[in-house]
Amino acid sequence: MTPDSLQRLFEDWTRHWMLPQQTPGEGAAPGALASDPRFKDPAWTATPYGRFLLKWYEAAGQTAQHVGELGNQLPAHQKNLWNFYVQYAVDALSPSNYFLTNPQALQKALDTQGKSVLTGLTRALEDLQNNALPASTDASAFTVGGNLANTAGAVVFQNEVFQLLQYQPLTAKVSAVPVVVVPPCVNKYYAFDLNEQKSFVKYLVEQGMQVFMVSWRNPHAGTTQAGWEEYIYDGVHKAIKVTCDVASSPRTNLLAWCIGGALSFSALSVMTAAEKKRIASATFLTTLVDYSDHGDVGIFIDPPQVAAMEPRLRMKGVMPGQDLAKAMAMLHAKDSIWHFYVSNYLLGDNIPPFDVLYWNSDTANVPANLYQYYVENMYLKNLMREPGALQLRGRKSDPGNLDMPCCFVSATEDHIVPWKTTLLGLDLVSGPAEFLLTEGGHVSGTVINHPAKSRKSYWFNGPRTTDPEAWQAGAEKHQGSWWPEWQRWVAQFSGKQVAAPQALGSADWPVIEAAPGSYVLEIVPQG
DSSP states (O other): OOHHHHHHHHHHHHHHHHSOOOOOOTTOOOGGGGGOGGGOSGGGTSSHHHHHHHHHHHHHHHHHHHHHHTTTTSOHHHHHHHHHHHHHHHHHTOGGGSGGGOHHHHHHHHHTTTHHHHHHHHHHHHHHHTTOOOOSSOGGGOOBTTTBSOSOEEEEEEOSSEEEEEEOOOSSEEESSOEEEEOOTTSOGGGGGSOTTTOHHHHHHHTTOOEEEEEEOOOOTTSOOOOHHHIIIIIIIHHHHHHHHHTTOSOEEEEEETHHHHHHHHHHHTOOHHHHTTEEEEEEESOOSSOSOOGGGGGGOSHHHHHHHHHHHHHHSEEOHHHHHHHHHHHTHIIIIIHHHIIIIISOOOOOOOHHHHHHHSOOOEEHHHHHHHIIIIIITOOTTSTTSOEETTEEOOGGGOOSOEEEEEETTOSSSOHHHHGGGGGTOOSOEEEEEESSOTTTTTTSOOTTTOOOEEEESOOSOSOHHHHHHHSEEEESOSHHHHHHHHHTTSOOEEEOOSSSSOSSSOOOEETTOSTTTOOOOOO
16 A cells, blocks of 8 residues: 555545535435445434444445555456455444444343343354354254255165155156256255245156255264265266166256256266266256356455465365355355344344245355365366366266256356356357356245245346357346246156156165255264
8 A cells, every 4th residue: 555545545534524514314324324224223313423423434435445446456356355355344344333333232222221232142152152153043943854844755875975865746647757956065955945935846846856856964074085076976976876766767857056066067077978878958057167257256265265275174174164154154244244243242133033044054064175176176277167177086077078958047146156157158068058047146046936936037048159148138038937947948858757656765775764864964063
């Protein structure tokens, strides 16, 4: 920071305070803060003290904009890092985050005769002991296998990497060709099966599809050496084979999400011709194949940060799920951290139940070998798109090996997996390929989008191009959830209707236990 830059910041700050400014009346926050939900409570504008705090924070925000401009001359990634941490500091310094500078918290303490303070302090001490983020939902309101993940089914296979669930048919006839779902290994599978009003699994079963689900094991620190190869061969390949065997079908449809999509794409890229015959179609839900744009998570992924993290990962043997959750929360700290910090600790408000946030907080560890391989070879080196660049158990990967029908599904507001970058997958696969774009975010637009309640839109039947503007301009826009559209697409590859199986499992793969299975319920130390 040069002396001229410091002088400019000082002058801007002084000018903001010394120039005559319109004082907002009661109930109105100044300037850019007028629509900020942090300051909507009347306590912020009811007293000179509250109005002073708002004026101070408005000045700080304007100064921070100029601080951000100091990074304009940096390389692109360093500029993003600079802007990210400047904004992170601005959000952290909000007067709403501190008891003595939050008029709403002070007023509530007075109104409740200190009970709100006692409640908040108790919660804060508990979370500090557990090294946890402020709770985003009332965890006591949910039970996996009770009011979450309760679609009827059974575990029909398990190894050290995953369990395979088969769901009970709900129709007399089912499609002969099943679908196997591969979720991310950084989260638990039941985002696809939250409850009857949101369940993607239940919806597919109601449409007469045979549905199988991978439930990844949540590894203990220091107990696993599994890496990318194990998750490919002992995970995805094995799940496909067992699904075909149990369903008595020579083929299966595959649907995979996020890093589950990356694992599945990698698995297909090394399949032999005989193995590929088992794949009727492949769908990649918010999945990067080309990693030229990392999305928001790129803030945390560069050679120095990855190298600095490696010794810790090797020592623990896992990337703790809580660490990943904290990193994701930092990307939107104002909403994902500070909102709950204020509500839980300063205001002592009741914590409402929210099933999606419960799932999000139910974190899973990731094997250190897998995590390191993924960030180094995909995020840093972008090798998944390069034929022959990766070798998995002696087989060279090739995206052109994907000659089966493929469908890429992405979301307009997904900041983790940018949709314009997922579109590049159309150029990498060699078979027929479709792209479907839905409104919404990484979870809210895709996995949680039941047709009965959806107010979103989606685009489909666009030209096969990797130009985002050209694709969207040529695609058809429809109202509603993308689920029925995809179900119509996959029906082409799902065979004829046959009698639904009377029992789950098979002679070779008998039922082990009821769904949701023990792997998703296992309590594992974070490492």
